[in-house]
Every structure is written in C-alpha cells, then in structure tokens.
Amino acid sequence: MMRRFIPLIAASILACGCPRPVQYSRPALPVPHAWPDKSPGPAGAPAAADLKWREFFSDQRLQSVIELALANNRDLRMATLNIDKVQALYRIQRAELYPTIAASAGAEGYRVPENLSGGDEARTVAQYTVGLGTASWELDFFGRIRSLRSAALERYLATEQARSATQISLIAAVANTYLALAADREELRLAQVTLEAQQASYDLIRRSRDLGIASDLDLRQVQTQVDAARVEIARYSAQIALDENALNLLVGAPVASGMLSDNLSEAGAVKDIAPGLPSEVLLRRPDILAAEHQLKAASANIGAARAAFFPRISLTAAAGVVSSDLTNLFKPAAGTWNLAPQAILPIFDSGARQAAYRVAEADRDMAIATYEKAIQAAFREVSDALSLRTNLMAQQDALQSLVNSLEETYRLSETRYKAGIDSYLSVLVAQRSLFAAQQQLVGIRLARLSNLVTLYKVLGGGA
Known part of the structure; x- marks a missing residue:
C-alpha cells in the first residue's frame, strides 16, 4: 500500500511545484x-x-x-x-x-445471536487491543x-x-x-x-x-x-x-x-x-x-x-497487538498495524x-x-x-x-x-x-x- 502512496505524493509535488519561502x-x-x-x-x-x-x-x-x-x-x-x-x-x-503519538488500550465484547452465528448456539466474541499510533499528522x-x-x-x-x-x-x-x-x-x-x-x-x-x-x-x-x-x-x-x-x-x-x-x-x-x-x-x-x-x-x-x-498531505498510522484471548494478547502472532496516508488537493472553494x-x-x-x-x-x-x-x-x-x-x-x-x-x-x-x-x-x-x-x-x- 505504501508503495502505491509514495508515487501519489511525488506526483502531487511535481504537479503543483514547491512554493518558495517568503x-x-x-x-x-x-x-x-x-x-x-x-x-x-x-x-x-x-x-x-x-x-x-x-x-x-x-x-x-x-x-x-x-x-x-x-x-x-x-x-x-x-x-x-x-x-x-x-x-x-x-x-x-x-x-x-511533529507527530503526536498516543498509547491506547481497549477491550470489546459482544454477543452474536444463534441465527447469525452459523452454528447451533449463540456466541460471545471478545477482542483486546493495545497499541501506539498517530492521527492526522500533516507532512x-x-x-x-x-x-x-x-x-x-x-x-x-x-x-x-x-x-x-x-x-x-x-x-x-x-x-x-x-x-x-x-x-x-x-x-x-x-x-x-x-x-x-x-x-x-x-x-x-x-x-x-x-x-x-x-x-x-x-x-x-x-x-x-x-x-x-x-x-x-x-x-x-x-x-x-x-x-x-x-x-x-x-x-x-x-x-x-x-x-x-x-x-x-x-x-x-x-x-x-x-x-x-x-x-x-x-x-x-x-x-x-x-x-x-x-x-x-x-x-x-x-x-x-x-x-x-x-495539497495537504497527512498520515494516520498505528501499531500494536490484538487478540480475542487476553492470555494471547502479547504473543508475536497478535501483532497488527495500519497505515492511512491522505492527500487533499483543493480544487474549488469560491475564491x-x-x-x-x-x-x-x-x-x-x-x-x-x-x-x-x-x-x-x-x-x-x-x-x-x-x-x-x-x-x-x-x-x-x-x-x-x-x-x-x-x-x-x-x-x-x-x-x-x-x-x-x-x-x-x-x-x-x-x-x-x-x-x-x-x-x-x-x-x-x-x-x-x-x-x-x-x-x-x-x-x-x-x-
């Protein structure tokens, strides 16, 4: 995903040109x-x-x-x-x-009814997460x-x-x-x-x-x-x-x-x-x-x-661990990450x-x-x-x-x-x-x- 986004950033800069400092x-x-x-x-x-x-x-x-x-x-x-x-x-x-880095920890639990569980009985699903991340850091x-x-x-x-x-x-x-x-x-x-x-x-x-x-x-x-x-x-x-x-x-x-x-x-x-x-x-x-x-x-x-x-280019990213079982939360297999770059190019704003x-x-x-x-x-x-x-x-x-x-x-x-x-x-x-x-x-x-x-x-x- 990142490989696709880097050319997008480069294309935005080349298309618009870099403004000279005043x-x-x-x-x-x-x-x-x-x-x-x-x-x-x-x-x-x-x-x-x-x-x-x-x-x-x-x-x-x-x-x-x-x-x-x-x-x-x-x-x-x-x-x-x-x-x-x-x-x-x-x-x-x-x-x-500089990016603002925040730590987060959460626990979520919900019940899946029998008619949606795909089985003969209802299921209870739990999810635990711990991570570090930054939200909307402008590059x-x-x-x-x-x-x-x-x-x-x-x-x-x-x-x-x-x-x-x-x-x-x-x-x-x-x-x-x-x-x-x-x-x-x-x-x-x-x-x-x-x-x-x-x-x-x-x-x-x-x-x-x-x-x-x-x-x-x-x-x-x-x-x-x-x-x-x-x-x-x-x-x-x-x-x-x-x-x-x-x-x-x-x-x-x-x-x-x-x-x-x-x-x-x-x-x-x-x-x-x-x-x-x-x-x-x-x-x-x-x-x-x-x-x-x-x-x-x-x-x-x-x-x-x-x-x-x-263009205004921002980045949202996070890394951490997630598991449905609290005992397995910090095992290597529980690792996860997400990356969400964004480029906004204004086109029309009525002047x-x-x-x-x-x-x-x-x-x-x-x-x-x-x-x-x-x-x-x-x-x-x-x-x-x-x-x-x-x-x-x-x-x-x-x-x-x-x-x-x-x-x-x-x-x-x-x-x-x-x-x-x-x-x-x-x-x-x-x-x-x-x-x-x-x-x-x-x-x-x-x-x-x-x-x-x-x-x-x-x-x-x-x-």
Missing part, C-alpha cells in the same frame, strides 16, 4: 540620514543603548527607587507575563511539525506549518522587545517623576527661606514703625511679600504630595522618605550620551525592533497562505484561498506602514530632544547669570534702604524679582534634566 527584506529607513540638529555631542560619550541605566543615573537613591519600580510595577509585570504567554503559543505552533512538504511556526516565533520575539520598551518607558517615567519631586522640594525650601527673610524684614519694619522711623506703607508692603511666600509654601506642599502619589503609583509600592532627594543637583547626576546616526540608533530601539518582528510575522503568514494552494492570501498581503503591507511610522515617530522624538538640549543649556546659563545679578541688586537695595537713601519699595521689587528668577532657574534645571532623561529613553537606553 524572503524578508527590511524596508529602507523613511527618514534622513542625519539629525536636524547639527551640534556635535559630547566628545567620547557612549551611545545610550550601550549605557546601562545604573551607569546613566549616578544618584544611589534614584537607583534604589528604579529597582523598586522594576520589581513592583504592574505594567512591566503584565509585559513579562505576556512574554510567557506568547512563548507557550509558539511552542504549541512548533509542536505541529509539511509545502511549508505551511513552518511558516506558521516562524510567524509565532517572530511574535514571541516582538513581545520580548515590547517588554524592553516598557522597561525603558518605566525607568524614564520614574526618573522624571523623581526629579520633579526633588525640584518641588527645592522650590518649597526656597519659599521657606524667602518667608523667613520676609518675616524678619516684617518684624524689623514693624519695630521701626512703632518708633516712628518707618511708615505704615512700608509695613503693608512687606506684609504682602510675607503672604505671597506663605501662598507659595502651601502651593508647593500640595504639589509635593501629588508628586509622591504619582511616584508611588509608578513604583507600585510606597517609597520610603529616606529614598527621596531634596536636592535637584544630586538627584539629576547623569552621564553624557552621544546621539549617533539615525541608522545606528533607531534600529536598536526596542519598539522599532518589536515592529520589525511583527512585520516578519506578517511576511511569514503570507507563506502559510500561499501553501494553502498546494476563499485567494481572499485569504490577499488578506495576508494586506496585513504585511499594514505591518510595513506601522514599522515605518514607528521609525518616523522615533526620529521626531530624538530630533526634538536634541534640539532642546542645546537651547535648555543656554537658558540655564542665562538664568544663572540673572540670579547672580539680582542677588547683588537685592543686597545693594537693602543697603541703600538701611542707609535711608531709598524707600523699602526698591527692596521689595528686588526681592520679588530675585525669588521669581530663582523659581525659574529651578524650573529650567528640571527641564534640562528631564530632557536628558528623555534623550536617553528615545535613543534606546535603559533596556
């Missing part, structure tokens, strides 16, 4: 070959993807908070569990390449199962990259929230110092007013500054509470107060990184790699859809297979568009971060110079007031300007550090 070709990058910002990066700085997050963030307390987030964040946990799920699905798909001559296995593998690899992308985003979000909290704590401390200075001025002017030296106008003017500082303290106290709540949510567990920083300069100690070239950087980002794996999976599905146009093939091609084209869109979005993110880097540094330098000038202005105004040359109004104006400039300086320092964290993220660091 060759994957990476699409060209739909972005320029250089970043719009032509300013050179730090000399000798490493690429972000080569710099581990522990090396990029130098503050040990921030490192501890990030470690806690990586252990407890629920989004990252779900991404990790999704890897396990897709890995199991890949193993299920891969198992279809993958045309690559259908191999294509589906490749697609499942690429989806599994995509989930691994998706988890890395989730980790990168989590690290950046934790760092930015941590820095915002440190900045608000520094703003609160600045407001408290300002309030202490304003309160001391208020007490001094009130005593001067009681002695007839200062006027009520001077007293009311300094009272406005005291009240304004109190408002700022209340505002930053509320913002700190919101920052702590946001950080606890990101981390997935309460963050101890000892792990938090009051100094933005210490919390924001980070390493310099080099932007590199788009072709080197973008293709290493986990989200881009995940999109490419999804594209490869869609291309593999085309191979499976193409294989549907060719269903052709439609399925077009669906696979459309999915592949959509995956290409998604992949190119991901690259374009990544290119914009890096370009924006690079453009801001130089400008924010220039703003910080200018604001630092402004704060230094206003500190000297405030000192001179206070000296002239105590000497009786100017009114207290000039002191108030200098104080107000200095406090506003100090607040702006903290804000621009936070913006610059957040920009560096964002640049590290969009360049693929932290995986």
